[in-house]
Amino acid sequence: xxxxxxxxxxxxxxxxxxxxxxxxxxxxxxxxxxxxxxxxxxxxxxxxxxxxxxxxxxxxxxxxxxxxxxxxxxxxxxxxxxxxxxxxxxxxxxxxxxxxxxxxxxxxxxxxxxxxxxxxxxxxxxxxxxxxxxxxxxxxxxxxxxxxxxxxxxxxxxxxxxxxxxxxxxxxxxxxxxxxxxxxxxxxxxxxxxxxxxxxxxxxxxxxxxxxxxxxxxxxxxxxxxxxxxxxxxxxxxxxxxxxxxxxxxxxxxxxxxxxxxxxxxxxxxxxxxxxxxxxxxxxxxxxxxxxxxxxxxxxxxxxxxxxxxxxxxxxxxxxxxxxxxxxxxxxxxxxxxxxxxxxxxxxxxxxxxxxxxxxxxxxxxxxxxxxxxxxxxxxxxxxxxxxxxxxxxxxxxxxxxxxxxxxxxxxxxxxxxxxxxxxxxxxxxxxxxxxxxxxxxxxxxxxxxxxxxxxxxxxxxxxxxxxxxxxxxxxxxxxxxxxxxxxxxxxxxxxxxxxxxxxxxxxxxxxxxxxxxxxxxxxxxxxxxxxxxxxxxxxxxxxxxxxxxxxxxxxxxxxxxxxxxxxxxxxxxxxxxxx
Numbered sequence: 001x002x003x004x005x006x007x008x009x010x011x012x013x014x015x016x017x018x019x020x021x022x023x024x025x026x027x028x029x030x031x032x033x034x035x036x037x038x039x040x041x042x043x044x045x046x047x048x049x050x051x052x053x054x055x056x057x058x059x060x061x062x063x064x065x066x067x068x069x070x071x072x073x074x075x076x077x078x079x080x081x082x083x084x085x086x087x088x089x090x091x092x093x094x095x096x097x098x099x100x101x102x103x104x105x106x107x108x109x110x111x112x113x114x115x116x117x118x119x120x121x122x123x124x125x126x127x128x129x130x131x132x133x134x135x136x137x138x139x140x141x142x143x144x145x146x147x148x149x150x151x152x153x154x155x156x157x158x159x160x161x162x163x164x165x166x167x168x169x170x171x172x173x174x175x176x177x178x179x180x181x182x183x184x185x186x187x188x189x190x191x192x193x194x195x196x197x198x199x200x201x202x203x204x205x206x207x208x209x210x211x212x213x214x215x216x217x218x219x220x221x222x223x224x225x226x227x228x229x230x231x232x233x234x235x236x237x238x239x240x241x242x243x244x245x246x247x248x249x250x251x252x253x254x255x256x257x258x259x260x261x262x263x264x265x266x267x268x269x270x271x272x273x274x275x276x277x278x279x280x281x282x283x284x285x286x287x288x289x290x291x292x293x294x295x296x297x298x299x300x301x302x303x304x305x306x307x308x309x310x311x312x313x314x315x316x317x318x319x320x321x322x323x324x325x326x327x328x329x330x331x332x333x334x335x336x337x338x339x340x341x342x343x344x345x346x347x348x349x350x351x352x353x354x355x356x357x358x359x360x361x362x363x364x365x366x367x368x369x370x371x372x373x374x375x376x377x378x379x380x381x382x383x384x385x386x387x388x389x390x391x392x393x394x395x396x397x398x399x400x401x402x403x404x405x406x407x408x409x410x411x412x413x414x415x416x417x418x419x420x421x422x423x424x425x426x427x428x429x430x431x432x433x434x435x436x437x438x439x440x441x442x443x444x445x446x447x448x449x450x451x452x453x454x455x456x457x458x459x460x461x462x463x464x465x466x467x468x469x470x471x472x473x474x475x476x477x478x479x480x481x482x483x484x485x486x487x488x489x490x491x492x493x494x495x496x497x498x499x500x501x502x503x504x505x506x507x508x509x510x511x512x513x514x515x516x517x518x519x520x521x522x523x524x525x526x527x528x529x530x531x532x533x534x535x536x537x538x539x540x541x542x543x544x545x546x547x548x549x550x551x552x553x554x555x556x557x558x559x560x561x562x563x564x565x566x567x568x569x570x571x572x573x574x575x576x577x578x579x580x
Contacts, residue, residue: 031561031576038526044447045092047419053527059519064114076147082109100488127153131216139167141221141405144421150193161202175503204377221405224371234322243368259363266368267296290318290350393427473526477572489518534565
């Protein structure tokens with residue numbers, strides 16, 4: 001001890017002649033910080049289970065190639081989804097409760113565009129005993145299933161009725177929304193994994209389902225190609241076209257002669273695609289829908305853009321009769337409707353208004369009210385209510401046959417089909433290895449909305465521990481004190497008059513500067529993005545953080561368990577738990 005030289009202020013000052021590290025102050029506290037990665041609500045809402053915080057962090061670090069690889073672990077089609085997804089992730093984005101959601105969909109497209117020439121390193125798992133799998137249909141569900149099965153080391157053959165792969169991606173979505181170059185690029189990535197493809201082969205016609213029995217497993221995803229008729233007088237007139245047939249003619253490059261005035265029946269994305277294609281072919285178009293704008297199943301962006309381009313809307317009307325006029329024109333009689341009680345879709349049921357009709361004349365009427373599926377080639381025990389009976393693991397009552405996409409009872413969206421293909425791939429892989437998905441699937445859920453994690457599946461598949469089920473981070477867990485308010489980034493578009501001069505892509509994408517700023521807006525809910533808060537705020541200085549190797553260490557022998565690191569974590573990654 002050392003005494004003061006001034007007797008009036010005499011005090012004792014302790015001095016240590018050795019390191020204080022020998023004093024294990026960590027034993028003084030009963031709680032310790034623990035880093036727990038969790039699920040962001042955007043990722044839970046994505047039917048494909050996209051690792052959104054991870055790919056946005058890579059983008060914020062200006063590493064688009066790494067962002068692409070993060071996406072491809074869970075979704076083989078970022079270029080497609082970045083253009084044609086209804087992006088439920090943005091609805092669930094926690095940032096939307098603070099100011100505006102992150103532009104996740106635009107950023108997914110940016111990743112694809114920025115890495116267009118890059119060939120990612122995708123290596124299938126080594127498999128000493130690969131099995132043979134047949135996939136019927138090469139739409140988003142079939143291609144997704146083929147992609148993930150190939151990554152799992154299985155051998156896949158695709159059977160496609162049309163001359164090119166892609167299903168609705170190739171034939172059902174116009175070039176102005178989804179360029180064929182994007183679809184080709186994504187399909188090439190699947191085929192590069194060793195997937196074989198037999199095009200121009202219709203199962204049930206050129207080859208029977210029974211003939212596929214030579215394969216070890218079969219996945220059925222034939223897609224919705226059958227026309228759903230209106231069932232009204234005059235529907236067989238030559239001036240009445242089917243929406244999907246019309247789009248296929250347009251996307252194949254066929255020259256289509258329309259006339260000047262077209263009526264489109266329907267309110268879904270197909271109806272919007274038809275209407276906007278009609279405008280690009282130089283005709284005027286009226287979209288007739290039996291409910292109101294609020295009930296339209298089409299994406300809001302598609303409705304708005306159709307209106308901006310000049311499409312007219314007639315709501316609360318339903319066609320009841322078609323008549324032929326002079327000069328090959330037709331008269332369309334539309335019944336006025338009102339909204340009644342909700343139906344099975346939970347939307348108000350359209351009810352006819354007695355004695356009120358509307359008559360419109362046109363050169364053609366194009367029906368876009370939904371598509372059915374020809375499943376006549378499938379034997380009865382596999383069928384239920386006109387669809388293939390597939391359980392939660394997408395297995396059917398028939399041995400070794402699985403199903404997904406439009407052929408089963410699930411929402412008809414591209415990203416839902418992709419998620420189903422991935423789910424089926426994992427279920428089939430377990431089946432081929434003699435295991436059951438019942439216990440495994442409960443361990444690889446991405447939240448509670450149905451998506452599964454291929455990364456988690458691979459972790460267990462490679463012999464590691466199956467991950468623990470992760471909690472979803474909701475807005476009340478985010479420490480918003482560390483974020484500045486900002487507006488979301490919106491993609492630029494072609495000049496207002498330009499879109500109608502051809503089928504060039506309307507949305508122009510994000511610039512690198514816009515993408516970087518937009519990615520930085522992500523809260524990274526439940527995921528550490530090495531913000532250094534815990535490092536800077538730790539009063540003991542016992543936290544070390546390395547963003548290069550992405551590691552964080554805490555000296556628990558000297559951590560007193562004050563909890564400052566947990567309170568200063570903006571993302572609910574650090575929490576205090578009792579020391580064991």
